[in-house]
Amino acid sequence: MSEPLIRVAGVTVRYGAVTALRDVSIEVNPGEIVAVLGPNGAGKSTLMRTIAGVHKPTAGQVHLAGAPVESGSPERVARRGLRLVPEGRQIFGPMTVEENLRMGSPDSGAALHDQLDRAYERFPILGERRRQAAGTLSGGEQQMLAIARALMAAPRVILYDEPSLGLAPRIVDQIFELIVGLRDEGVTSVVVEQNARRALAMSDRAYLLAAGSVKASGRSAEMAESDIAGHYFGTQR
């Protein structure tokens, strides 16, 4: 089997007295969409931020394309072709749409202009609002901006942390279609979702995280909803 693009091996993350992740191992292969499901507080965001280099694991390792990630130095991880679309979008509200997009790009000059043109082609609404402060966009538009910002650097892999959070179902459909479309362009995706049904429908494989550890994993089509519901509603340990 070929080397996975992301390999998380036995990762434990503690903050002070709190253990957010316990011995978590997951793998993501090139070209896949992997869903990470689980109730809130399961440690999904911590897992994404650990992969992106924001947190240092207390134990275990994270590898990106065969080499260990630089924990504690998210900028280095980002430059190796990984982007995190964070929970709550985290766009730069007071800056314009175009400035937000420029933040995502490692280039300037002509290369930057090409990237901007492509972004506006993909998201015409952002083109219309390029001079507007990003904080004034609607929730769905902000999410598109966050994704467009991530795409500026033509990354190999994008981690999405709760992309559907606070969005209307129609918008969520659009976002998920976009993620699936990007797979066909060769972008690998990891999608953290609470909304299990939708996430299973759009992903290739899934991991179920609860109380900081992996409780189940498999091909998305084969994951039984009753199992997942059990973990959500506490009828199953």
Add this chain to the structure above:
Amino acid sequence: MSQFLQQLLNGLSLGSIYAVLSLGLAMIYGTLGILNFAYGELITITGYTMYFATQAGLSFAAAAALGAIAAAVASVLMQQLVFRPLQRAGFVTLLFASFALSEVLQGVFRQAVSPRAKGIPLPDALSNTIVLGTLRISTLTIITFVVAIVALAVFAVFMRRSRAGLHMRAAALDLTTTRLQGVSAGRVILLAFALSGTLAGIAGVLWISRTATVTPSTGATPILVGFIAVVLGGLGSTVGAVVGGFAFGLLEVFLEAYLPLGVVPFQFAIALVAISVLLYVRPEGLFGKAVEVKV
């Protein structure tokens, strides 16, 4: 009326120095949450550099340029040698460390140069006076204002248009998300200190041109003014710092002009009391954000 206009011009000129000064201070607070007490010593460093450069026979303009560069370099060194080792510390510790750093530098100036004031020869052109009707304006007043406004404008354009400026603005909003875009935190911080030091250097050249001397404690008044302007404008707001700088300059000049003679020595105290009253009404300063939590 003409006296009012005269004082207005003087006030704007002095205020423009304060604005540049405060901006450099506010920048570091905005990006890193450090109020750098040793910022005043950057102005002293500019002064000594200008002193030695003119002693060595360089022209005033060359000495001024060297002075500004020296302040920028010193600012970066402060970050590398003192603030970086303390990067996990809180606001109070950092403030205190910068306070101590300020004392160390003053000690160095006293040992290495002299505890006594050193004069810096100013070109005659600076002391000319232009008469406009009833107004008498010194060349220095005009040059100061022009240089400061140009510096503020260049800074604004740099922050708006350049890639580095974009990164710094983003870092001030959200450092982690900025790093997640592949922007190096170390570089942004270094640049912020370099830029802050450059602003201190420019303000320093203008300040030294007014005083024509430099002593180990030259930085004391500028840092004081900078702190007040920054609090007045609202901690964390660069626009506020510039406005606060101008406001304090005008306040100082007008108090000096219109207060009864016996009260003039107290102008600083009166200005501070006036500002305290303002802060009672608006504790967050002119441009600061109100804190929501009612505790």
Add this chain to the structure above:
Amino acid sequence: MNGRLRVGLMGALVTGLLLVAVVSVLALSGSKSLASTAVVLCINVMLVVSLQSFVGTTGILSFGHAAFMGIGAFTVALFTIPATLKRSQLPSTPPFVRDTTLPWPLAVGLAVLVCAVVAALMGVVLVRMTTSAMVMATFALLITAYTVLLNAVDWTRGSTGIFGVPRSMSPWIAVAVAVVFIVVVRVLGASRLGLEGRAVREDELAAASIGIDIRRNRYLLWVISAALMGAAGGIWALNVLAFDAGQFGFATTFALLAMLVVGGRESVLGAVVGAGVVLLVTELFSRVEQGFRIGGFELPRITGTVQFVLALLIILALIWRPEGIIGRAEIEELVAPLRRWAQGVRVRGNATTAPDIVAEPSMSAGIVLEGRGLSRSFSGVRAVDGIDIQVERGEILGLIGPNGSGKSTLLNLMSGVSAPDAGDVLLNGVVVTSTTVHSRARAGLGRTFQNIRLFEHLSVLDNISAPPRSEAVAGLALLTRLNLADVLAAEAGTLSYGQQRRLEIARALATAPAVILMDEPAAGMNEEESDSLLRDIRNLAAEENCGVIIIDHDLRLIMRLCDRIQVLETGRTIAIGTPEEIAQNAQVRAAYLGDPVGGDE
């Protein structure tokens, strides 16, 4: 007297004895210069413990205390200098000033009064500010006082100074007064005011949520500390026999703060040790400053060495020992026999002052906390959109919903952290919509936080003693019930995760609440821990007869614990009912698991 005060007093006396010992050695050495060093040491101790009583307790750096020192010194000099000398030095002062001469203790008393008045006036502005702005404001105070004293030449003669203060200090008087200062500051620290101040220093929101009025607390500490500083400054003038307005600027501020930081900001012992160390450095290097001879070589005079060395010392101390030589500990925490004694006194003191029965839980039933039509938007998004919520005494209400459904916002509206755009909050039937966090806490609303907000550097016992209403509650009994009786003296931050969660609940209960809001109490707990938490919460709700609103993502816990469950989605209530009803509700399942996709159900 409660246990905390007794321990504080005893610690102060032991610390004072150490000082007496050092001073005795210096005073009895026969050297005149050592004896005068002893006096300076005592005065530095007075100054720095006064500073510590504000900076250490509140955690707010003050540059302004040198101003109070100056004001105190001026007042004492002005009223102790004999009238004849005053008439020649200050001819234009009013006659009652010129002709009045007070004995030094009275003059010091007057200095206390003057400083208290100045601090009281300034404090009104000060306590409204954020902490960083406050630091700047104290800085402005320093400059204001400095310029005023220096320029009011009719009164102070500026940097020429006024002199002729009669000699009255001896090492023995000085050390006696210094011990009094140490006692006052330690007792202040151990008092309710000091304890509340330290709680605020550790965590402002948590302090407010147990009923501490932060502004009032800071105001009082500021005024008291300024008054002490004025007294110390007055005694300083009694020793130097003169007043020079130029001396209360940066250099003095710097020396004072250096003592505090080098010794340990948060400990009175640290302040005392810092005063000693800084004095030692000053004495050593002022020799260097004067220049001296080594075997025929004349070393030049180097001015400013003392300050330079002190500054370097501080930077190094901050980098290598950020909490100072002594750290946070007081003497009774450092010496083992004292430690055992102190713990005994604290526990007994707590057990005897507190009645063993909780302030009678009112047996009334009925709604204790109610939200009516609450709404709140953030930048156009309606986070909470017309929610009604109510909980009765003795009832446990679960509040659940997917991420972003508005649970935390709702909790903030009810606890007073933020204000609703529309709607009302009623506590015990009284509208409290526009009241502060601390006043709601005093009216019976307790809470715990999602990311545990304990007073980390305070002991377990101090954590539950901090709520202003805690005296009415059997703190010790609470700790025993929550299985924390073995760790009373431990710092809260060193406890295990489960213990921290339980301590936070105990602290909320120590406010004698009518209702408790719990934000994810089981987050990060393993199943065993969350099971025992469940039992605790259930027992407490029944025994204290208080209402509980609990948010948690552990639905397993919620389903087993709650009497009723209210489910939120996108800021609205989508279901209310018993756990069984909720588990079967299709809308709730959809909210959690997502809408059925493409009709595959």
